[in-house]
Amino acid sequence: MRARINIKVAANNSLIFPHIEKVIMIDELTRVSFTNLEKVLYPELGLEKSDIIKYYISIAPRMLKFLKNRAIVMNRYPDGIDKEGFYEKDAPPGIPPWVETFNKYSETAQREINFIVCNDLDTLIWLANLAALEINITLSTIDNYETPDLLLFDIDPEPPCSFDDVIEIALSLKEKLDELNFKSFVKTSGKKGLHIVLPIIQSYNFRQTREFVHQFGKFLARESELVVSEFRNSRDPGTIFIDYLQNTRGKTMIAPYSLRAAPKATVSTPLEWNELKKGLRPEEFNIFTILKRKSDPWEGLMENKQSLEVN
Amino acid sequence: MAKEKSTAKPSSRSIWSGSITIGLVNVPVKLYTMIRDQSFSFRLLHNVDGQPLKYERVCIRDEKVIDWKDTVKGYEIRKNEFIVFKKEELDAIRPESDERIKLDKFISLLSIDPVYFEKSYILVPDRSEEAYSLLMTVIRQEGKAGLGKVTLRTKEYPAIVYAYKGALILTTLHYANEVTNPVELEELTKLKNPSKNEMELAGKIIKELSGEFDITEYRDGYRERIEKLIQMKMKGEIFVAQVPKKEEVKELMVALQETIKQLAK
Numbered sequence: 081m082r083a084r085i086n087i088k089v090a091a092n093n094s095l096i097f098p099h100i101e102k103v104i105m106i107d108e109l110t111r112v113s114f115t116n117l118e119k120v121l122y123p124e125l126g127l128e129k130s131d132i133i134k135y136y137i138s139i140a141p142r143m144l145k146f147l148k149n150r151a152i153v154m155n156r157y158p159d160g161i162d163k164e165g166f167y168e169k170d171a172p173p174g175i176p177p178w179v180e181t182f183n184k185y186s187e188t189a190q191r192e193i194n195f196i197v198c199n200d201l202d203t204l205i206w207l208a209n210l211a212a213l214e215i216n217i218t219l220s221t222i223d224n225y226e227t228p229d230l231l232l233f234d235i236d237p238e239p240p241c242s243f244d245d246v247i248e249i250a251l252s253l254k255e256k257l258d259e260l261n262f263k264s265f266v267k268t269s270g271k272k273g274l275h276i277v278l279p280i281i282q283s284y285n286f287r288q289t290r291e292f293v294h295q296f297g298k299f300l301a302r303e304s305e306l307v308v309s310e311f312r313n314s315r316d317p318g319t320i321f322i323d324y325l326q327n328t329r330g331k332t333m334i335a336p337y338s339l340r341a342a343p344k345a346t347v348s349t350p351l352e353w354n355e356l357k358k359g360l361r362p363e364e365f366n367i368f369t370i371l372k373r374k375s376d377p378w379e380g381l382m383e384n385k386q387s388l389e390v391n
Numbered sequence: 392m393a394k395e396k397s398t399a400k401p402s403s404r405s406i407w408s409g410s411i412t413i414g415l416v417n418v419p420v421k422l423y424t425m426i427r428d429q430s431f432s433f434r435l436l437h438n439v440d441g442q443p444l445k446y447e448r449v450c451i452r453d454e455k456v457i458d459w460k461d462t463v464k465g466y467e468i469r470k471n472e473f474i475v476f477k478k479e480e481l482d483a484i485r486p487e488s489d490e491r492i493k494l495d496k497f498i499s500l501l502s503i504d505p506v507y508f509e510k511s512y513i514l515v516p517d518r519s520e521e522a523y524s525l526l527m528t529v530i531r532q533e534g535k536a537g538l539g540k541v542t543l544r545t546k547e548y549p550a551i552v553y554a555y556k557g558a559l560i561l562t563t564l565h566y567a568n569e570v571t572n573p574v575e576l577e578e579l580t581k582l583k584n585p586s587k588n589e590m591e592l593a594g595k596i597i598k599e600l601s602g603e604f605d606i607t608e609y610r611d612g613y614r615e616r617i618e619k620l621i622q623m624k625m626k627g628e629i630f631v632a633q634v635p636k637k638e639e640v641k642e643l644m645v646a647l648q649e650t651i652k653q654l655a656k
Contacts, residue, residue, distance in 0.1 A: 256640060256643065259640050260640070260643070260644060260647070284651070284655075285654065285655070287654045288650065288651055288654040288655065291650045291654055292647060292650055292651065295643065295646045295647055295650055296643070296647075298646075299639070299642075299643045299646070302639075303639075388647070388651050389648070389651065390644045390647045390648050390651075
């Protein structure tokens with residue numbers, strides 16, 4: 081079926097300046113064949129699949145650079161977020177020939193997996209059409225899969241810890257990173273936590289990045305009553321776990337600007353550090369508000385690769 | 392002894408110990424600070440987050456921050472021309488404290504022009520109560536001050552020792568070349584002799600305004616206003632400085648270094 085949606089895009093087609101609009105038909109823009117465009121995916125907000133596709137088209141100029149050359153893991157919700165979703169590493173059957181893939185043997189699955197690689201707008205739109213609301217990326221690129229180029233501190237609270245608590249811990253982590261001269265980037269997870277990312281030179285293995293983050297967790301756990309550094313304590317009520325375990329080959333994090341399968345259609349949103357103040361709520365960053373943000377706080381991420389040597 | 396209000400509290404530790412020596416006589420003493428500067432000091436903070444700022448030595452050519460260990464002392468002989476001194480060279484010629492207040496002679500206390508007074512310290516007996524008491528009593532009775540020299544820290548000073556409120560006081564003095572002679576100021580060379588009438592009138596005024604010296608009549612109004620302001624602010628919002636825990640961060644650094652080293656392939 082070939083469906084049509086009207087979409088407002090920038091007059092120069094760059095999509096970067098949403099205020100300069102013209103209306104074009106989306107299938108003039110893409111090779112994707114759409115299905116079930118009226119399917120409601122966020123029932124509380126009444127958002128249909130076409131809204132999701134529009135969102136990903138509009139955010140693509142900011143988002144694509146973070147997906148580039150990375151294996152994608154999708155969380156798909158074809159029947160909406162109220163119904164069970166599923167995560168999918170493998171490219172589904174019937175994949176269009178123009179969608180790029182990356183073949184890798186998975187030790188956990190004990191077989192070859194055909195990962196999707198999203199290097200262009202069409203692929204992103206295609207993912208949206210699969211109701212892949214949540215797009216996850218690996219912390220390494222496909223040309224050097226065993227070698228991370230991102231290091232992730234996943235700050236993950238357990239109730240009754242509040243988002244204010246998460247902010248406090250994130251800021252104290254940043255203070256330590258600053259003292260050690262690391263440039264760090266922060267984003268909301270779109271759910272309860274925050275992600276702090278260091279772009280790094282491709283000279284380390286995952287054991288090193290994992291243990292690096294773990295060391296920070298142990299350090300913060302000594303300084304703060306809230307922080308726990310070990311997985312076995314990560315579900316203790318009222319704690320904040322500095323999750324280091326995602327720094328593992330093949331593991332992923334939610335991509336910057338990806339939607340979350342949460343009732344308010346929140347977005348994992350890159351922030352400026354000075355935006356991180358008590359009282360901030362992750363729900364403020366959602367499908368409706370994100371495009372109004374003027375600039376991308378993670379603009380320089382990939383140009384800031386740093387060594388992990390401390391001195 | 393009755394304690395006077397409006398004086399500074401004594402410090403808890405002596406800063407120097409040695410002996411007053413007069414010829415062959417030794418009076419062991421300890422030295423306490425006497426002058427407590429009460430002027431107000433503020434810390435400089437960043438106006439965005441209230442964090443304390445520190446000073447750093449910055450190279451004027453490339454703006455790089457220079458570590459203490461990478462510095463030497465230079466004496467500027469002409470603009471931007473320096474003679475460099477190594478620490479060892481300066482140490483070799485530095486005056487050594489011989490732990491003595493060596494008094495050469497006794498002079499009338501009132502004969503010393505106050506312009507030479509630099510800083511005062513309290514001397515207390517160091518298991519030498521008898522000799523101390525004798526020296527204090529006799530110079531008080533005679534209205535004398537012992538004049539000599541003392542080395543404190545790394546500087547040698549002319550100094551006097553005299554009696555004040557039941558104690559011996561050491562006051563360091565300025566060297567002659569540290570005090571400007573007023574005669575060298577041109578404005579003072581054109582003074583006229585006043586007339587007899589003027590002198591009588593001025594003398595009357597002075598007589599009317601004559602009084603006793605009482606330093607407690609004077610207060611630092613600025614300091615008092617600031618103290619009041621601090622009290623007010625204490626009830627409201629204050630910035631709590633988060634002093635970085637340097638030692639702990641060093642521990643973290645070591646842990647990170649080892650992690651990276653040990654887990655490398």
